[in-house]
Amino acid sequence: MGWMLATALPAAAGGLTATETRWLRGAAPVLADAEARGLPLDIVVQPQPTTGLAPLALGFVDGRCKFVLSMRANPESEATLERLPPGREDAALELMAAHEVAHCERHVQGAWHGRPPGADAATDPERREEAWADLAGLAWIQARRPADYAALHAWLVAERQRDRLPGGAHDTLDWVDAAASGLDAASPLAAAAALWARVAAAAR
Structure with a gap:
């Protein structure tokens, strides 16, 4: 988890919010696996209000994948957490992270x-x-x-x-x-x- 937060912090003015930290902690096993496999993956936490955007998305810029959290002033980030299956919140966050990492792999493979x-x-x-x-x-x-x-x-x-x-x-x-x-x-x-x-x- 340490490497992940260190990567995310510079992109987020004032540090991470509790919501951002919750999402990242849930996604940690998937992100650690992606790092171990050598995927060119950067974590980006958008510091500005992001109302209307998907809380979690994947971009691809200059050969690198961007695991993007858009959660500030974005009601959907909390609404999504509230819809997670009780007792299986971390598993659902892993599934969502694995979804985005799968996009990354397709880009890296030139298969998009x-x-x-x-x-x-x-x-x-x-x-x-x-x-x-x-x-x-x-x-x-x-x-x-x-x-x-x-x-x-x-x-x-x-x-x-x-x-x-x-x-x-x-x-x-x-x-x-x-x-x-x-x-x-x-x-x-x-x-x-x-x-x-x-x-x-x-x-x-």
């Missing part, structure tokens, strides 16, 4: 907006990327917190049902629903990749 074999070219590429990141988040839970998988899957379904825009970038329910029974415990990320491709071939 790339289509899996057989995927419908008409499907919004942003939607496919969000679907992959959701499945990667579930794969993290399957690998690290298998006892929490069912509860975290149900929470993710509820999140994706909120303000759903059919066919929009965050309409990933076709993929998430297909993962309801879990992912192969022996290789959850490979299972997620196979599921992503299979659903992408049929998604409209």
Whole structure:
């Protein structure tokens, strides 16, 4: 956790707020894993009011991933925390962090907006990327917190049902629903990749 806070502090005037610290502590296992794997990941805490922005997002600038917290004067940051499944808050924060790190990996690999074999070219590429990141988040839970998988899957379904825009970038329910029974415990990320491709071939 020390390296993470040290990285975040220079980007946040006056230090971190309690909300920012809570999100970062929850995401810590995922961020530590990303660092251990050598991903070019920087933590950015926006110091200005960020009302209307997603509390957590991933940017890619000059070959480096930016794990961006936009939480000041942003009611959604607290609202999201309040919607986390009771008793599994850290697991949900890990899932969200793993989602963003999955975006980072796709950028670093030069695969952003790339289509899996057989995927419908008409499907919004942003939607496919969000679907992959959701499945990667579930794969993290399957690998690290298998006892929490069912509860975290149900929470993710509820999140994706909120303000759903059919066919929009965050309409990933076709993929998430297909993962309801879990992912192969022996290789959850490979299972997620196979599921992503299979659903992408049929998604409209």
